[in-house]
Amino acid sequence: MRTLTRRRALGLVGAAGAAGLLPGAAAMAAAPPPPASGPSPSPSPASSLLPRGTQPFHIYMVLGRGEGENEAGFKDYLHRRGIPTRYTIRNPQGDLRQMADIRTDIHQQRPDLIYTYGTPQTLGIAGPYDAPASDGYITDIPVVFTFVASPVDARIVRALDHPGRNVTGTIHIAPMTVQFNTLLAYRKISKLGVLYNPAEHNSVLVVEELRREAPQHGVILLEAPVPLGTNGQPTAAVIPDLIHSLAKQGAEMLYIGPDTFVAGINRDVVAATALADRLPTFSVTETIVRKNGALFGLTSSASAIGRFTALKAAKILVDGKKPEDIPAETLQRFSILINMPTARALEFYPPMGLLNLAEVIHD
């Protein structure tokens, strides 16, 4: 029954998810297939209001790591709505020195909408909300961002429900309360360990949130910041010892946030050590669960986020709404990922209720 759908979808999303980290062609190939049965759905009422022969909207994309599931979902949504679009894609590959060039290009081309992926890219284009005009940031063209974990703390917008400037977007990290509810739904634990890179601002913010939220759920937080070397960068070699120590202190689960160092670069050793120490892991990013054997995670499907971002874009382009009035939000439903081989290895099985809602990875 449900297995079939998930396997099918897994095939699509899994491949694309992995490809999402790789730039270019591979990701393009994994775009969702056209509808298999029945006629294509008629355009929605909004776009049918657009007169025939309307000039396509010019959307300028500034990516972080190349086109992935997010962008595929974004483009597909607009396509289905019958909204004519043409894209200019810029992929600085994380090189922030290119930002000034891109801004100049945008000023010249004057697109109808700018799409930015990731906090550095968004700040590179739109700048903080209180930047002086002389800095040359884009303040007169609507910007929708995606894959920004904390827009307010990053000073991109003043407030989530009312950005108050030409920038709005979507947030891919679930609210901390939802994270805790999911975590505790798996097992009612009382001690949660967190391993993080204190040099990443995002991670520091997440740990602050954890500190605030944990007592309200009756959970004690055990913190393990990765020590910084003399160059101010974290040292990877210490990771296994940190995890051993958390396990010794009685941590019942390990929290892995949207931390590039922990959940990205070193995810292999993190997941493997946790498994060896029989420490269940909870993550808010999907790769470490899908590929590296973290136990479970609460994520936003990249495709769903892409569509959601496109929904906001459509509100600006077609409905004429202003970005300052469109709230920057998370999804309302998140994907729960459970890595079944890890669950079996730990003999730490998910409860039935959670299983019903989850995408199960079983290889």
Next chain:
Amino acid sequence: MSQRSALAARGGLIIAITVGLAVCLTGVLSGFKFSSLLGQAVTSRMEVMTGTVTAEAELGLTLGLPLANLVDLQALVERQAADDSRVVALSIFDETGQTLFSTPKDAVGSVIPQSWRTAWQGAGTGHWIVVSGDRTVVGTILHGPDGEAVGGVALGYVNSSLHKKVRGVIKSLMPEWIILIAGSVLAALLAGIATIRLTVGGSKPLAERVRPLGLRLAGITLAVLLSASAITAWKALTAFEPVILPEVTLKAAAVGGTLTGEIERALLYDIPLNRLPGVDTVFDTTLKANPDIAYLTLSDPSGRRLAGAGVGMPDALSEAATGAAAGSSQAPPGYLVTQLPITAGTSLQGTLDVGVDRLVVAQVARDLALDIGSVLLASVLIAFELVLVVAARAANAVGTAARSRPGSSEPAQPTDLTLIRLPLFLFCLSEEISRPFFPSFSRSFADGVPWLSPDLVVSLPITVFMLVWAVSQPLGALWSERIGRRRAIIIGALFAAFGLAMTAIAATLYDLLLWRTLTALGYGMVLIAAQGAVIDQTGPRQQATGLSLVIGGLVAAGVCGPLIGGIIADQVGFRPTFLFGAGLALAAAAVVALVLPRATAPVKSGSAPSSADWPVLIRLGCNPRFLALTLFSAIPTKIAATALLFYLVPLFLGTAGASKADIGRIQMLYFLTYILISPLVAWLADRYAAGRELVAFGGFATLLAVLPLLISDSLWVSATAMVLFGLVQTLIGAPQLTLVFQVSEPRADGSRPDAVPTLGVFRLIERIGAAVGPLIAVILAITLSYREAIIAIGLLCSLSALLFLIAFPKAALPPPSLRPTETMP
């Protein structure tokens, strides 16, 4: 004695008719209740199916795929629909209304009907339903992970076979039921006649035997009704059970099927069945969502219990001890168990037991018992009152016959009064039946006037009604004097009937207000003309008794109306109930036209109580006692009455989840308390000359009465509060009237000619309070919650009571020569 025979015949007939009607009503109620239970069983089974499809679709959506891409949903809908023969169609459509997946397959690509679209768009809780003829469509809304509606699920099934079954059951019950009605009517008739003949006659004069006669006849009515109702309900239960039980079992199987699917998925991931956590929690959630399922258990192939939840589970220990193999687990007595195997591949991994209480059908018994009990109560009351009146008439007839020749035709006198009571009862019923749901009905018009707050929208019709009613009283009195009481009553009833019928089809708030005005006009005219007719026919001594007839009709309607209205509205909806009310008003007009003699020459004894002349008004305006009484007691009391009874309490209970029928029953308690306690209070007030104290105490006690609402939302607490409130209002009512008479200026000879006009002015001011009540309730409800608003009004009454005590000094007031029994809520 021919008088006795005549009385016996008439009294017996009245009892018999009342019993007959009551048994009919019981039968109709039972039929309604069971057929709606049957309908619910089927609908909820269908909703399990739509729920499964919805969950599956939304999971796919969460993964970020657009709805049209979830191609496996086609196979899912085909599989689901095949499971249940009643399902005619199952489809999934997108937000433009285009069908994406469907069985039958040829519906794919077509657009859903407009009625579905409207229902889908308006579905607040995510569920919608469209009924057309014998096809019912239940559906849900599909939301994407961003919360936007991306489509819906629709399941169509036929319910004609259901209707056929219900009709079949009713047909099979008919012959017995008719015999039962005939039997009870006959029994009541004979018993009534016998009792009357036995009680009346002998040396004691008839007038003194009236009360015991009434009590005995009430007792007979109760006895016959109790047995007849019990038999009716029991017969209905046993007849419907074999029809309802299979449906409930099918639904249990559907729920079980969903659960086994989920458990089998876990097995697919190689989670051992006995290591699967959280099964108890899922069982608990399922039981909460499906109260008609009694218990759920999960066992391994050897029969050992792995998880379970619910009441009535077979004892796990005994199973393990006997080592009973799967498939032979005994259902505990009184339960039907459906066993579903849990398989992985071809091997049996365990069993899921779904237990249903055989008496699930009897779960409806609580509601039914309450309804039947209320009907019994109302019938007994009515029978009691009617018989009292008949006997009183007979006593009078005996008295006058002793003076004139027996057998001569009587001039008017009390003949008309009792005949007024029935049509008046019917007429007041037409208005009272809408009381439990009127605020909710008004609220539904709020969308059309977004510039008004919804609370104001709810209170406006009530306020308009009260105001027009207040104004129509003096006008109606004068007018009915001119054109004749009978004509006035008929015209008023016709106005009201028309107003109610138009209310049933009202489209906007303005329509509603217009028709309420008309209805109020009719209502006021009928009441004042009826009171006028009574006063015309009676001398000052009988006036109070006569008026109490009229008022009795109103109060009895106040008891029965909300009850009946709530039940009807729950079954057929608000608007048809208004039509039913229009019918009642028409019936009242017809009865009046038929039985009331044409030209009634007034036996003048005083003007109608509500006409006021200027000198009286001025005198009253300078009377500090009168002012204190009206300002600090009458007005707050009436404000509390209308604000709570008609507005705040129904809305408060509605938000706490009470059904319309429950609200009606609770409102009924108010009137019931009133009826029961009123004579006692009147006696108290007189005995201890404690009018002032009682009135003040009543004001303080209003606050105490509503305090229970602070504690909890439960229906029982609200019912208690209502009873207390009725008690308090009764405490105030009779003494208030006594005081009114006492404050009117006495002449030197001790008579009080101003008494009647004073009462009239008092009533007028009271009605203003009644009209203002809902407005004040709205103002409070805007800033406070309903509960807080109720408490605030209690505080208002207490404060006013304090001021009243201060402003109304305690002086020795002579007992009034004329004690009114006229009291009105």
